[in-house]
Amino acid sequence: MDAETLTRNLGGYWRNGRGLAPCPVCQPERRRDQNALSVTTGSGKLLLHCFKSHCSFVEIAEAAGAPLSHVQIDFDAQREHERKQAEYQAAKLAKARSLWDHAKPIEGTKAETYLRARGITIPLPETLRFVPDLYHAPSASWACAMVADVQPTGGIHRTFFTKKGERVTRSAKMMLGPCCGGAVPLSAGAGPLYITEGIETGLSVAQMTTGYATSVWAALSTSGIKGLRLPDRPGKLVIASDGDDAGTEAAQVLASRAASLGWNVGLMTAPDGKDWNDVLQEGGSI
Numbered sequence: 001m002d003a004e005t006l007t008r009n010l011g012g013y014w015r016n017g018r019g020l021a022p023c024p025v026c027q028p029e030r031r032r033d034q035n036a037l038s039v040t041t042g043s044g045k046l047l048l049h050c051f052k053s054h055c056s057f058v059e060i061a062e063a064a065g066a067p068l069s070h071v072q073i074d075f076d077a078q079r080e081h082e083r084k085q086a087e088y089q090a091a092k093l094a095k096a097r098s099l100w101d102h103a104k105p106i107e108g109t110k111a112e113t114y115l116r117a118r119g120i121t122i123p124l125p126e127t128l129r130f131v132p133d134l135y136h137a138p139s140a141s142w143a144c145a146m147v148a149d150v151q152p153t154g155g156i157h158r159t160f161f162t163k164k165g166e167r168v169t170r171s172a173k174m175m176l177g178p179c180c181g182g183a184v185p186l187s188a189g190a191g192p193l194y195i196t197e198g199i200e201t202g203l204s205v206a207q208m209t210t211g212y213a214t215s216v217w218a219a220l221s222t223s224g225i226k227g228l229r230l231p232d233r234p235g236k237l238v239i240a241s242d243g244d245d246a247g248t249e250a251a252q253v254l255a256s257r258a259a260s261l262g263w264n265v266g267l268m269t270a271p272d273g274k275d276w277n278d279v280l281q282e283g284g285s286i
Helices: 003-009 057-063 075-102 110-117 199-208 222-226 245-260 276-281
Strands: 013-015 018-021 037-042 045-050 128-136 141-149 156-161 173-176 184-187 193-196 215-218 236-241 264-269
Touching: 003 013, 003 018, 003 037, 003 045, 045 057, 075 128, 075 141, 075 156, 075 173, 110 128, 110 141, 110 156, 128 156, 184 199, 193 199, 199 215, 199 276, 222 245, 236 245, 245 264
Parallel strands: 193 215, 193 236, 236 264
Antiparallel strands: 013 018, 018 037, 037 045, 128 141, 141 156, 156 173, 184 215
16 A cells, blocks of 8 residues: 555545645544644655654554555654654744743733633633734734643643734634643642633633632643543543533543543533533523
8 A cells, every 4th residue: 555545545635745644543533624644655665653642653554454564664764754753843842832931921911801801700820821923824924822831741722813802713723832632721629620622611610610629621622632631640520521512522532531540520511502611601600
């Protein structure tokens, strides 16, 4: 099986001698927005690299239906490819940490104004900051952004706004650096750990559970919920998912894994078609 055929079989696209496709190991859903797998050739042999979870060549090849007996592998080229990718990932981590280090406190910024307009009144956590000038590549324009510290992986999550403080209409939310398995802590307490998808929904849950000493983490996406790295010591876990099929599925995946690790798990799904910030703004409660 050649590189182009493998790419197309996975539902990816091939361009200029290189393929991008969903990784069959860590992105089995194969959605159109999933393209963690790079497929190339070196000296006529197959090179595979997973940007998301760094899945091994053997795992990827077998999950893609291309067992090792049917592919030519240049292991030296593969190792060199992986070395270069590791350098690339290290550079992205360094860029993410530099951006975080130079960001401003969120108080008094357009990001705070945005959150307050969504009904969030609680004090904002130190894991959220603001960058007044940041280039937004999808719109080819300078914008500003709320940046969130993804722990413990070291990446950051950016929510982009126009200079007028309005959220950009295209690709408003973007990650930078390693985020897989991480989350943005939004509150800390001795009570249950609540997991949400988005930052705004997480802050809404934190606000609606004020007085219950809850910890709230935003996993940033449904994939983030599924792959979340849980604390080593099990306790009470509540997964506060959005009211859609993707959110429900992600919550069930995490719930199953957490229960097998000894967690006491509860599922809390928002009403159909809504999230917990919608509930907050409508005057609802948990």
